[in-house]
Amino acid sequence: MKLADAAPIAIAGITVIGSLIQARRKRPLTREVVKQDLELLALLPEGSAARDQLQAHVDTTIKKIIEDEDQRTRDATGSCLAAGFLIISIVLLIVAFHRGGTWWWLSCPAAIIGLLGCAGLAQDAVPRRRDARGRPR
Numbered sequence: 001m002k003l004a005d006a007a008p009i010a011i012a013g014i015t016v017i018g019s020l021i022q023a024r025r026k027r028p029l030t031r032e033v034v035k036q037d038l039e040l041l042a043l044l045p046e047g048s049a050a051r052d053q054l055q056a057h058v059d060t061t062i063k064k065i066i067e068d069e070d071q072r073t074r075d076a077t078g079s080c081l082a083a084g085f086l087i088i089s090i091v092l093l094i095v096a097f098h099r100g101g102t103w104w105w106l107s108c109p110a111a112i113i114g115l116l117g118c119a120g121l122a123q124d125a126v127p128r129r130r131d132a133r134g135r136p137r
Contacts, residue, residue: 006097034061071129078124085117 037058044051092110096103128136 006094030061030065034058034065037061072127073130074127075124075130078120082117082120082124085113085120089114089117 037054041051041054041058044054089110092106092113096106096110123136130136
């Protein structure tokens with residue numbers, strides 16, 4: 001199989017993966033919700049009970065955002081290692097497709113290394129609260 005034959009398949013796969021990632025993003029980000037709440041707060045009449053409750057909710061949400069920003073980090077070392085695993089996996093798959101024949105055996109280690117890279121990226125690239133050694137709490 002030539003590399004030119006695999007390119008449309010790779011592009012289709014990337015498109016499907018991107019669509020799945022966007023579909024998984026179910027709710028808007030916290031700052032967007034706060035912005036919408038502030039716009040709604042401006043529309044409510046002064047002195048209403050709902051306005052006071054919404055104001056208190058917005059205040060507590062903003063305090064949580066400020067406290068959380070300083071404590072949530074990504075693990076750069078683990079993210080780079082996971083990205084390296086994914087690159088190695090992609091290179092092995094390209095070699096297997098390009099060479100063909102008995103080189104197809106490279107797809108097995110490429111799949112294992114790719115799974116390790118995906119798991120590492122999911123664990124380390126997501127901002128989380130971490131201890132002093134960088135482990136998620």
